[in-house]
Amino acid sequence: MTPHLRDDGPVPERDWGRAVELISSADEIALACHVSPDGDALGSMLAAGMALRAAGRRVTASFGDRRFEVPRLLGFLPGQDLLVEPADYPAAPDLMITFDVAVADRLGVLAENAGKARELIVVDHHPSNPGFGTVNLVDPAAPSTTTLVEELLRRLGLPVDEAVATCLYTGLVTDTGSFRHSSTTPAAHLMAARMVAAGLDPEEISRRLWDRSPFGYLKALSAVLARVTLEAEVGAGLVWTFVTRDDRAAHGLPYDAVEGIIDVVRRVDEAEVAVILKEDDDGAWQVSTRSKGGVDVARLCAALGGGGHARAAGFTSHLTVEETMARLRALL
Numbered sequence: 001m002t003p004h005l006r007d008d009g010p011v012p013e014r015d016w017g018r019a020v021e022l023i024s025s026a027d028e029i030a031l032a033c034h035v036s037p038d039g040d041a042l043g044s045m046l047a048a049g050m051a052l053r054a055a056g057r058r059v060t061a062s063f064g065d066r067r068f069e070v071p072r073l074l075g076f077l078p079g080q081d082l083l084v085e086p087a088d089y090p091a092a093p094d095l096m097i098t099f100d101v102a103v104a105d106r107l108g109v110l111a112e113n114a115g116k117a118r119e120l121i122v123v124d125h126h127p128s129n130p131g132f133g134t135v136n137l138v139d140p141a142a143p144s145t146t147t148l149v150e151e152l153l154r155r156l157g158l159p160v161d162e163a164v165a166t167c168l169y170t171g172l173v174t175d176t177g178s179f180r181h182s183s184t185t186p187a188a189h190l191m192a193a194r195m196v197a198a199g200l201d202p203e204e205i206s207r208r209l210w211d212r213s214p215f216g217y218l219k220a221l222s223a224v225l226a227r228v229t230l231e232a233e234v235g236a237g238l239v240w241t242f243v244t245r246d247d248r249a250a251h252g253l254p255y256d257a258v259e260g261i262i263d264v265v266r267r268v269d270e271a272e273v274a275v276i277l278k279e280d281d282d283g284a285w286q287v288s289t290r291s292k293g294g295v296d297v298a299r300l301c302a303a304l305g306g307g308g309h310a311r312a313a314g315f316t317s318h319l320t321v322e323e324t325m326a327r328l329r330a331l332l
């Protein structure tokens with residue numbers, strides 16, 4: 001088999017063509033990514049925003065969190081001057097483009113704006129994406145949404161400078177777990193080569209993303225790991241823990257500071273599935289699940305109102321920790 005060197009397989013040429021046409025003729029372009037943006041969501045949106053603005057286009061960008069705040073870890077991404085609060089976002093955009101959004105719900109308060117958009121281009125790589133746009137650039141084989149944005153910019157004839165590359169590369173490294181996950185195709189490495197050649201600093205980006213934290217993080221981590229539970233008899237093994245608002249408050253940590261803990265929990269040999277429940281600032285539990293490949297956690301989370309990928313998925317729970325875990329155990 002010839003290796004798959006470019007991840008543009010499943011998006012029909014017709015849709016790429018239609019997207020290029022719409023973007024080229026729009027007066028103003030409104031960009032949005034999913035709520036609680038991660039590196040891929042914010043990176044793909046800001047990369048597209050900067051490239052379009054550099055070409056003289058009118059662009060606004062946002063995400064629909066009630067508490068609108070860029071996660072501290074992603075504060076280094078360039079292009080944040082493009083961001084507007086959801087209240088200042090076009091109510092009925094002529095052209096809206098969503099990034100890394102698997103279902104319209106994940107647009108949060110901007111779902112309403114998307115519903116009123118005249119044209120909606122959906123750029124995404126979640127297998128569960130139903131294609132909720134008028135044009136859908138959805139490729140489940142793409143390692144990140146930024147991979148699809150790189151292709152879109154190429155087709156628009158827009159250059160990728162160092163700032164755009166920093167955003168595109170951030171989505172690629174975060175979604176592939178630094179080229180460790182099964183989503184790491186040959187195309188992912190080839191894209192990384194192009195991004196690094198554009199002049200970004202891979203060491204600085206990975207340090208910002210993974211290798212720094214305030215001292216309080218270690219104290220919170222030790223509290224959270226102290227109550228980690230292994231249930232070897234559930235499915236092929238379940239390991240789980242939780243982080244409360246109080247854990248974070250005790251050490252002055254924002255919500256996004258604890259998002260990486262799942263990567264410590266999921267290493268456990270005795271468990272196929274790892275789960276962490278993170279209490280957000282509104283008191284809801286944001287549940288992250290990871291699998292080693294034997295269990296499809298996207299299906300598991302979809303059954304609980306969420307979604308994601310086969311090996312990394314999530315959902316939101318308004319039940320208690322014990323009630324939430326009971327529902328998970330029953331499904332496993």
Ligand code: AMP
Nearest residue numbers: 288289306307308309312313314315316
């Ligand atoms: P996370 O555990 O937050 O890193 O998310 C892992 C994957 O699950 C991502 O691809 C998200 O798109 C998806 N995901 C996380 N939380 C939710 C949610 N509440 N609803 C739908 N999908 C989610």
Ligand code: MN
Nearest residue numbers: 038040041100
């Ligand atoms: Mn995402």
Ligand code: MN
Nearest residue numbers: 040100145175
């Ligand atoms: Mn993604």
